[in-house]
Amino acid sequence: xxxxxxxxxxxxxxxxxxxxxxxxxxxxxxxxxxxxxxxxxxxxxxxxxxxxxxxxxxxxxxxxxxxxxxxxxxxxxxxxxxxxxxxxxxxxxxxxxxxxxxxxxxxxxxxxxxxxxxxxxxxxxxxxxxxxxxxxxxxxxxxxxxxxxxxxxxxxxxxxxxxxxxxxxxxxxxxxxxxxxxxxxxxxxxxxxxxxxxxxxxxxxxxxxxxxxxxxxxxxxxxxxxxxxxxxxxxxxxxxxxxxxxxxxxxxxxxxxxxxxxxxxxxxxx
Amino acid sequence: xxxxxxxxxxxxxxxxxxxxxxxxxxxxxxxxxxxxxxxxxxxxxxxxxxxxxxxxxxxxxxxxxxxxxxxxxxxxxxxxxxxxxxxxxxxxxxxxxxxxxxxxxxxxxxxxxxxxxxxxxxxxxxxxxxxxxxxxxxxxxxxxxxxxxxxxxxxxxxxxxxxxxxxxxxxxxxxxxxxxxxxxxxxxxxxxxxxxxxxxxxxxxxxxxxxxxxxxxxxxxxxxxxxxxxxxxxxxxxxxxxxxxxxxxxxxxxxxxxxxxxxxxxxxxxxxxxxxxxxxxxxxxxxxx
Numbered sequence: 001x002x003x004x005x006x007x008x009x010x011x012x013x014x015x016x017x018x019x020x021x022x023x024x025x026x027x028x029x030x031x032x033x034x035x036x037x038x039x040x041x042x043x044x045x046x047x048x049x050x051x052x053x054x055x056x057x058x059x060x061x062x063x064x065x066x067x068x069x070x071x072x073x074x075x076x077x078x079x080x081x082x083x084x085x086x087x088x089x090x091x092x093x094x095x096x097x098x099x100x101x102x103x104x105x106x107x108x109x110x111x112x113x114x115x116x117x118x119x120x121x122x123x124x125x126x127x128x129x130x131x132x133x134x135x136x137x138x139x140x141x142x143x144x145x146x147x148x149x150x151x152x153x154x155x156x157x158x159x160x161x162x163x164x165x166x167x168x169x170x171x172x173x174x175x176x177x178x179x180x181x182x183x184x185x186x187x188x189x190x191x192x193x194x195x196x197x198x199x200x201x202x203x204x205x206x207x208x209x210x211x212x213x214x215x216x217x218x219x220x221x222x223x224x225x226x227x228x229x230x231x232x233x234x235x236x237x238x239x240x241x242x243x244x245x246x247x248x249x250x251x252x253x254x255x256x257x258x259x260x261x262x263x264x265x266x267x268x269x270x
Numbered sequence: 271x272x273x274x275x276x277x278x279x280x281x282x283x284x285x286x287x288x289x290x291x292x293x294x295x296x297x298x299x300x301x302x303x304x305x306x307x308x309x310x311x312x313x314x315x316x317x318x319x320x321x322x323x324x325x326x327x328x329x330x331x332x333x334x335x336x337x338x339x340x341x342x343x344x345x346x347x348x349x350x351x352x353x354x355x356x357x358x359x360x361x362x363x364x365x366x367x368x369x370x371x372x373x374x375x376x377x378x379x380x381x382x383x384x385x386x387x388x389x390x391x392x393x394x395x396x397x398x399x400x401x402x403x404x405x406x407x408x409x410x411x412x413x414x415x416x417x418x419x420x421x422x423x424x425x426x427x428x429x430x431x432x433x434x435x436x437x438x439x440x441x442x443x444x445x446x447x448x449x450x451x452x453x454x455x456x457x458x459x460x461x462x463x464x465x466x467x468x469x470x471x472x473x474x475x476x477x478x479x480x481x482x483x484x485x486x487x488x489x490x491x492x493x494x495x496x497x498x499x500x501x502x503x504x505x506x507x508x509x510x511x512x513x514x515x516x517x518x519x520x521x522x523x524x525x526x527x528x529x530x531x532x533x534x535x536x537x538x539x540x541x542x543x544x545x546x547x548x549x550x551x552x553x554x555x556x557x558x559x
Contacts, residue, residue, distance in 0.1 A: 150461055153479050157460030202479065204458055 002110040005117050006135035006174075008159075010151030012122030014143045015181035018217060019239075020119035021049040022228040023139065026243030028082035029228070032114040035074065037105075038088035039131040040121035041097060047087040050077060051224020061089035064101035070108050079229060084113075097130045106134050124158055133164050137175040137246075140205065143182050144194040149202050152178075156203065177208035179242065184213045185258040196256060209242035211235050212255040304368070305332075307360075308340040312349030314359065321363055337365045338389050342372035353380040458494065459484060466504070480520065489513070501528075502546070512546040513558065522546045527553045 007020040017040075024036035037060060038046035047053040052075045058068035063086070070086075077083035086105075089096070109116050120131035132138065138159055142152040156176060160166055163174050180199060187193040200207055211217075216233035220226055228239040234255050241251045309317065325332040337360060344351060357367045369387035370377065378388055453467035455474045461481030465472065472486035477494035484490055485501045489510045492500065496514035503510035503525035512522055517539055521530045527548060534540055535555070543558045 150480055153461040154481065157463045160460075204476075 002113050003115050003136050004106060004110075004134050005115060005137045005139060006120055006132045007117060007139045007141060008120040008128060008132055008155050009122065009141040009148070010124060010128075010153075010155035011143070011148040014141050014148050015211065016122070016141050017045045017049050017119050018221065018226075019139060019141050019179060019181065019211075020046060020117050021226045022236075022239040023243060023246070024083055024115070024117040025050075025077070025080055025226045025228050026240055027115050027117075027247075028077070028080045030243065030247070031082065033082050033084075033112065034115040034117060035084045035086060035109050035113045036117040036119060037086045037131075038119050039097070039127045040119065041088050041092055041094045041127060042090065043121065044088035044090050046119050047075075047085065048224065049221050049226065050085055052078065052085055052087070053224075056087045059087050059089040060105070061092045061096040063105055064096060064098065070105065079225065094126045097126060099130065099133060102130050103134060124154065128155070129158070129162060132159055132174075133162070135159075135163055135174050136165070137177065139177050139179050139208065140203070141179050141181055142199060142203070144180060144184075144188060144196075144199060146194065149194065149199055152203055156205065176205040177246070178203055178205045179209050179211065180207065181211040182213045183210045183256070185256055189258050207253075208245050209238060210253055210256050211238045211242070302336075304336050304338050306338045306340050306371070307365075308343055309351055309356070310343040312344065312351040314355065317356075318359060318363070321360075321365075325363060325365075333364055335365055336368040338369045338371055339367055339386070340371045341374075341377060345372070345374075351377075353377055353386065354384050357384050357386065452488075453486070459498065461498070469505075477516075478514075486510070496522075499523075500546075508548050508551070510547075513544075515543050516541055517544045517555070522553070522555065524548045524553060527551060529553050529555065 005023070007016050007023065009016050017038075020036055024034045028034040036046065036050075038044050039060075040046070041061065044059075047056055055075050058073035060073070062068040063070050063073045074084040074086055077085060106116060118131040118135065121127040132155075140152050140156060140159075142148050159174050159176065165172055165174050178200065180196060183196075184193060188195045196207065196210065212234050214227075214233055214235040216230055217227050217235050220230065220233075220236075226239075227233050227236045228243075230236040231240065238255055241254060244251050307321075311317075339353070339356060339360075341351060341353075353370060353373075360367045367384075367386055369389040370381045371389045373381055373388060381388060450468065450470040452471040452473055453465070455465060455472070455476065458476035459465060459474060459478045459482040461479050464483045465474075465485065467486035467488065467490075469487050471488035471491070472484055473491045473493070474484060475493050478484050478492055478496050478498040478500065480497040482498035483501070484492070484498070485504050487503065487505045487507065487510075490500050490502045490512045492512075492514035494514075495516040495518055496512075497518045497520070499521040500512045500514070500519060501521075501523040502512045506525050508525045510524055512524065517535050518541060519531055519535065521528055523529070524546060525548060529546075539555055539557060544555055545558050546553065546555045548554070
C-alpha cells in the first residue's frame, strides 16, 4: 500500500523543498517508485531543486482541473528512473487546490507508486493544509532556532487536528518525525544554537535525523542535482541516513558532535 | 421560686427565655450533582419513549434520581409544555423532578404550584463525562451561555444553600468546589492550541508550549513546563490557583488579575515549581517548597 509523506515545517526557508527532493530521490535510488508533489502554487521551487524546470509542460493544477492527465504532467527525473515529479503551477492561485481534487490525484498515484512525497509550502494556510491532509507520515523540518521551533510546534498541533487521519479518530494518527536541518554542532555546543535535546524537549516527537549545515547543499540546489547524489558531502550522507531510518534501519546519528581537532589541525588548520 | 414579674414584661415570656432551648434546625451550604433533562420538543409520547430507552440502559443510575427540567431549548420553537404533566410523567418513570431551569413566567407559576424549585446557575455537562481531548477546543473564555444569568461564582453550583447567619458571613466561600469533573489532558498543549475547562479544574500532564493557552474556571495544574499562558478562575473565582512544575510562562492570570513576564520570570521563580494565587486581589507567584 502506497505511503503518503508530507514534508512540512510551518516556518519558511528551513529546508522543506530540499528535504522533499532528497528524501524522494533517496527512496527512488533504493528501488521504490516515488512521486514528489509541489504544493506551493505560485511560488514553485521543487522543479528547480530537481533540475527539471525546463521540462514543465503541465502542472498539478492542470491535472486537478482535468486539463491534463497525470501521465502527461508527471516528469521523470533525469538522474533516477524511479523518481517522478509533479510540479506546481506558477501562474495559478492556491484556490485551485481542492481537497477532492488533491484526493483524486493522490488516489491515482497510489495505484502505481510506493511513496508519495508532498512538499508543503510554508505557513498554515490552504497550500500547507492540502499538503498535510492525506498524509500517513510527516517529516517536520526544523532549524535549531527559536522561531522555527515555535512554528514547528504549531504545525504539529495542526497535523493532529486537521489531517484526514485526525478527523477519522485517534487510532491511526499521522506518524510524526522530527528532522533537524542546518545543524552546526560547534555552534550548538557554544550555546549559539538550540541543541538537539532542547528541540526534542520542546517538540516531543522522535528524531529521525540531523542534516548538518554544508556548502554542498547550496551548490546542489544551484546545479539542480539533489545533494544526496553526492555521497562525499556530509549533508548527502545524512539524508541517506534519514531515508534508511525511515525504511526501518537503525542507524546511529552522525554529524551531531563538534569535530575534535587534532594538534596538527589546531596549529595549522582553519 | 417565684420571681416577681417585672413591670412591662409578660411573666410567661420571661419564664420561657430563662430556659436554654437547643435549636431544632440549622442551615448549611452544600453541593449536589443533579441530572438535567433538557426538553427540545413538547412531544410527550416521544419524551416518554426516549426516556424509557435511556433508563433501560442504566436503570440503577436513574432510579429515584433527582432531576432538573431545563426548558430552554423550547424557546426556539419546540412548542409549549405543561410542567405539571411532565412532572407526572417523570414520576411514572421513577425519576424525581426537583426543579426547573429557564422557565418563563407562566412556567414559573406552574412550577410553584407543582412544587418544583426555580433553579439558578449550574453548569451543564454531558453524561457520562467524556474523556478530555485537545481537539475539542472551545473559543477563549466566554460567560455561561444563559442569556438571563450573570456568570455565577463557583460556590453557587447546581444546588447549594448558603449558610444564613449561623456560620460566617454570607460572602464566605467554604472551599473551592467544581461542579464538573476535572478536565485532564494527557499530552502537551502545542502552540496555537487552547484548552478551556468550563466549570472545572484543569490538569495537564505535559507542558504548555509557548503560544498555547490553558484556561479553567477552577484551578490549573500543569505537570510540566508552563511556557505559554495560564488563566485560572476565568469566571471570577478569586480562590483559584495555578500550579506548574516549571515556570517559563508568558502570562499568568487568576480571576482576571494578570501578570506578564516580558523579560522572563525573575530568577528566584524562573524554572521553578510555583503556585500563582490572589491575596487581597494582588497576584502572587511563589515557589512551592
